[in-house]
Amino acid sequence: MRRRRIAGAAAGLLLALILLGQSWAELPRRVRFLAAFAPKELAVRRLGGSGTAFDRRYFSFLENARRRMPVDTPRVALKRPPGEGPYLYLAAYWLAPREVVDAKLLSQWGPARGWVTAAYGVSPPVGAGAVIAQLPEGTLFGPAK
């Protein structure tokens, strides 16, 4: 009987601890977010979400680049801010199934045939390639013709 009481008390305390540990304050925020964003298109929902909070303008750049990129583009070289992994990961994910490579791994600014370069926040040097689209947040260009 004593053992059972101890177990009952421990289980009750554990449930209380788990319930008290919940991040209750986030729930109304989640409801508001869902109500505001659910009717919008998928890219806008991602733009407003946590995964792009590190640089929302960058995600806007990726979405604009995706829309303006030739459909059959197999590979993308990404010029991005230095050092930040999430920039590359988000580009690879959002532009999939295209292969996305960090442009600094490539030997030249304007990469070879079959590649498109997406430059975020920087302009390519003159002669680096043929501009496909000038985006509000950067430039999309292919190999020089």
Add this chain to the structure above:
Amino acid sequence: MTFLLSVLGVGAVLLVAWLLGFVVSAALLQGGERFRLERLGWSYGLGCALLAASVPPALALHVAPMLVLIAIAAVLLALLRRFPLLPEAVRGPSPARVPAILTAAAGLGVAVYVLRALTEPMWANDYIAIWGLKGKTIYGARSYPDWLTSLEYAHPEYPVGLPLLYAAVSFAIGHWDDHAMALLFPLFQIATLCVLVGWLLRRGVSPQIAGLAAALVAWFEPLYSGFLAGMAEVPLAFGVLLFGSALADALDETDEGSLRRLVVAVLMIAALKNEGLFFAIVGALIALVFGKGRRWKVAFAALAPALLMRVLHWPWRSRIPLADFESGLFSTERVWDSIVAAGRLLGWSAWIGLALVAVLIVAGRSVVAGNRLLLLAFAALAAYLVIPAFAVRGPAWLIDTTLLRTTAALAPLLAAAVAVRYAGEEPRAA
């Protein structure tokens, strides 16, 4: 397309998969009241597994995955007719119902997780860099491009079960929707709770205790968080519970379908994460040590499917050496560093929670099935503490970045292991 329409589309696909899984589950669990809840949970796992399994043959044959799914289902149904499970010779009593208040508590936990998982498109770093990237690439390219096998940050050494599931759902709905597909995760949670309660009731645990275990697991935020939606931990937690319960059943020879369930569960967990193979090895060792007359049969059933799954992954295997681990770095000092880092990582509430779990373990009775599940959970915990000793960036780095979520995936297994220690005890309220 608005979110609501997309969720309805994904929901319809998953419902069909669930129903298909329910039909196939007759090969694993006998009909009747005793297995009803468990069968509901297993059905969802089987449905998802069938969806994911339909993709590789479809890509290889250049046909629609739905055609392959229908073909696989037809073959399985034919096998089911050929090798049906015999009805139970002696039917046990039908389990009593879980009290409404505990069902409601667990239901509320599920509702909160639905909100957390579906608030926004899946966004965690590992979802973006690994699971989602692979799924979206497989779906978009209609193949597994060679460059994925050498993309270091996407961990090409990980199994591709979850990305294949994402691709399968996308093929079925006709587009990629990483917001609506988050619905997969609350459904994994529901399936987990069904199996947990069903297995505990069948093992003689009172409905009150089984319901309390379900409520605790349903509200366990370290596992059922918005952050983990999209990653492999939630499905793995489900798979490990299936594996542990099937292993315990197979060792105790509870029913005719237990060995089949063990094989299926091992295939599932080995397709989800590399830990799947680890669990299979530990399960096989437990079978060899405690399995008596059935030791070889159960050990084989626990390990062979995991090895088969490794072989099936051959076309997508990693072409690069592991970047994060180096075997030469191991030392007992680094293991100690890892344990210290883990100790620092846990807050006071986590320590109190662990102490309460320890009290529950000690206050329960020694039950063979529970002891085996505890052994499985502790072996995994030990591995999660030792593996950081091989980490190139230091033990503390791996502990800080992964320990909470990897160990959280053990929660349903641990809940089953602890609650089953109270089997056969009538609660005070009864």
